[in-house]
Amino acid sequence: MQAIILAAGEGSRMRPLTASRPKVMLPVAGRPFLEHIILRAHAAGADSIVLVVGYGADAVRSHFGDGKSLGVKIDYAVQDKQLGTGHALMAAKDLATDRFLVLNGDVLPDVTSLRQMLRYSAAVSAIRVEDPKRYGVFVEERGCFKSVIEKSDNPPSNLANAGIYLLEKNIFAALQSAPLSERGEYELTDGLNLLAREERIRIVELESWMEIGRPWDILTANEALLKDLQSQIQGDVEPGATLKGPVFLGRGSIIRSGAYIQGPVLIGEDCDIGPNCYIRPTTCLGNKVRVGNAVEVKNSAIMSNSKIGHLSYVGDSVIGEGCNFGAGTICSNLRHDKGNIKSFIKGERVDSGRRKLGVIMGDNVMTGINTSIYPGTVIQPGFRGLPAAVHRGLV
Numbered sequence: 001m002q003a004i005i006l007a008a009g010e011g012s013r014m015r016p017l018t019a020s021r022p023k024v025m026l027p028v029a030g031r032p033f034l035e036h037i038i039l040r041a042h043a044a045g046a047d048s049i050v051l052v053v054g055y056g057a058d059a060v061r062s063h064f065g066d067g068k069s070l071g072v073k074i075d076y077a078v079q080d081k082q083l084g085t086g087h088a089l090m091a092a093k094d095l096a097t098d099r100f101l102v103l104n105g106d107v108l109p110d111v112t113s114l115r116q117m118l119r120y121s122a123a124v125s126a127i128r129v130e131d132p133k134r135y136g137v138f139v140e141e142r143g144c145f146k147s148v149i150e151k152s153d154n155p156p157s158n159l160a161n162a163g164i165y166l167l168e169k170n171i172f173a174a175l176q177s178a179p180l181s182e183r184g185e186y187e188l189t190d191g192l193n194l195l196a197r198e199e200r201i202r203i204v205e206l207e208s209w210m211e212i213g214r215p216w217d218i219l220t221a222n223e224a225l226l227k228d229l230q231s232q233i234q235g236d237v238e239p240g241a242t243l244k245g246p247v248f249l250g251r252g253s254i255i256r257s258g259a260y261i262q263g264p265v266l267i268g269e270d271c272d273i274g275p276n277c278y279i280r281p282t283t284c285l286g287n288k289v290r291v292g293n294a295v296e297v298k299n300s301a302i303m304s305n306s307k308i309g310h311l312s313y314v315g316d317s318v319i320g321e322g323c324n325f326g327a328g329t330i331c332s333n334l335r336h337d338k339g340n341i342k343s344f345i346k347g348e349r350v351d352s353g354r355r356k357l358g359v360i361m362g363d364n365v366m367t368g369i370n371t372s373i374y375p376g377t378v379i380q381p382g383f384r385g386l387p388a389a390v391h392r393g394l395v
Contacts, residue, residue, distance in 0.1 A: 001118065002097045003046035006088040007034055007105035008054030008079040013345050014215055016362030017320060019381045022056030024105040025063065026218060027286060027303060029225035030248070030266045032063060033212050035070070036108050036225070042072050044114035046101060050092045054079040084185030086175045093172050102188070104163040108210040108221070116204050117166045123202040124192065125164040127209040135160035136189060138203060145201040148189045161189065162209050171195060214345060215360040215378075216352050218301050218318050223282045226264040235267075241274065250287065268304065286321070298333075300358065309369075317358030320381065326369040333358040333375050343376035344394050352376060359391075 011023025018026070024034035038049055049072050053060050057078065067074030077092040089102060099121070101114070109125060117123040124145050126138055132155035139146040139156050148161055171191055178190035195201065210221055229246040235253035237243065245263030249255065253267055256274035265279050268287040273279070277295040286304030291297060293310040300314045306323040308314060314325075315333035333356045335341065341357035342349050359373045362381030367373075371385055374392035383395060 001044075001046045002048040002050065002100040003038075003041040003103060004050045004052065004077075004089065004092045004096065004100050005034065005037060005041070005103045005105055006052050006085060007060060008052050008057075008088050008091075009082050009105070010055040011106070011212075013213055015346070016360070016378065016380050017215055017218075017318065020321075020363055021059055022053075023212065025056060025059050026212065027284070027301070028212065028218055028221045029229075029284060030268065033108070033221070034060070034105055035064075037103055037105065038064070038067075038070055038072065038074075040108065040111050040114065041101060041103060042070065043111045044101075045118060047072050048097070049074045050077055050095045050100075051075075052077045052079050052088045052091050054082055054088075084181065084183070085188035086178060086186035086191050089188055090172065090175055090186070096169060096172075099166070099168050102165040102167055106212045107163045108212075109162065109164050109206050110208040113204055113206040113208075114164070117164070117202075120166060120202045120204075122168060122195075122199060123166040123204050125162040125206050125209075126159040126203050127162045127206050128158050129160045130158070132158045132160060137161065140203055143203060145192070145196055145203050147193045147196060150189070159203065159205070162206050163211075164206070165192070167195075170199075214352070215318050216316075216343070216354055216357055219282075219299060219316060219354075219357075222284050222301055223299070226266065226282050226284070229264040229266060231263070235269075235271075238275075245281070292327075299356075303363075315358045316354070316356045317361065319359070319361045320363035320365065322364040323361055324366045326367045326371060326385070326387065328370040329367045329373070330371070331358040331373045335375060341376040344378045347394065 007024040011018040025032045079088045079091040136150045137155045138159040174194040175191035181187045231246045233249045234251045235249045237255045238257045240257030241255045241259045247263045248266045250269035253271040258276035259274035261279045266284045271289045273291045280298040282299045284301045288305045290307040296313050298315045300317045302319040303321040309325045309327040312325050312329040314331045317331045341352045343352045359377045361379045365383045367385040368387035370388045372390045379395045
């Protein structure tokens with residue numbers, strides 16, 4: 001079985017985190033999100049993978065190579081310009097087999113549902129949602145796909161398009177016949193609408209579905225994926241440190257005396273934790289992360305080579321690579337009125353839907369000592385802060 005994964009986009013809604021890496025390479029629960037997708041496709045029966053790459057292609061190739069380390073064979077197709085999902089799939093036309101799965105690089109399905117899709121000649125995936133106005137939704141007839149209606153004020157159903165498909169080679173002819181969308185792109189769904197006029201396409205409802213579309217989705221994904229974390233201590237734990245619940249500690253890492261870690265917590269390789277710090281559940285630390293004395297980290301993702309200086313607090317935050325917190329940096333994560341936190345997507349202020357959200361911080365940021373950061377603040381890569389600064393909004 002073959003799986004074609006569309007992984008060419010930058011993920012502009014994920015900025016500043018994607019300024020130096022494609023969205024599919026953002027770390028989630030200790031590995032790039034794309035790796036989770038590959039592993040689930042493989043578990044469902046796909047041993048041949050085609051990655052359609054574009055933005056940040058070198059990073060993807062460097063990490064995955066030929067796929068042998070994951071037990072699959074990986075080939076690459078290049079989408080030079082990002083002109084829609086249909087255009088991305090067309091880039092893989094010459095590598096496609098007679099029948100194949102198509103997965104978006106920002107959506108993680110459950111394995112059971114993928115296996116169910118493979119029972120049919122052609123299928124699309126759906127997830128039932130409370131607010132279908134936010135999604136493209138399916139028109140259904142006796143369990144089969146008739147068409148997809150993109151975001152509408154009056155959606156015909158609550159069956160949202162989950163972005164995973166089982167298709168045959170005739171999709172390419174349909175895509176070549178499909179018109180350009182209003183955005184000037186070639187949409188895979190337009191090809192599906194044409195195909196549905198000629199053949200039977202089943203709708204399979206996914207048991208679970210996870211999308212990485214906004215920076216704080218990384219926190220939600222970590223919470224979900226760390227539920228299955230198994231304790232494994234490959235580094236050193238000094239006497240006087242306390243570990244409760246599942247904790248994964250990578251090679252070369254050390255947890256110093258007085259540290260209190262409440263799992264599930266994932267700590268990468270060559271990290272230095274403590275002494276006398278508190279790491280709370282669903283926190284993920286990359287490689288070579290330093291968490292200093294009297295630091296508290298709660299439900300946060302801290303990427304590799306970042307240093308959280310002593311007397312600091314990081315709550316419900318996503319911190320990029322190579323950041324350095326001056327002592328006493330506080331990332332607040334809760335409004336006094338306990339309302340939803342507002343943050344920023346592509347420069348526009350939006351409701352995150354989260355009651356607790358700290359900072360979204362790009363790579364190589366440095367804060368001065370005694371810095372205060374308001375909930376929902378977004379800090380651009382390379383920013384240099386002054387001592388006793390207060391940061392809010394888009395920095």
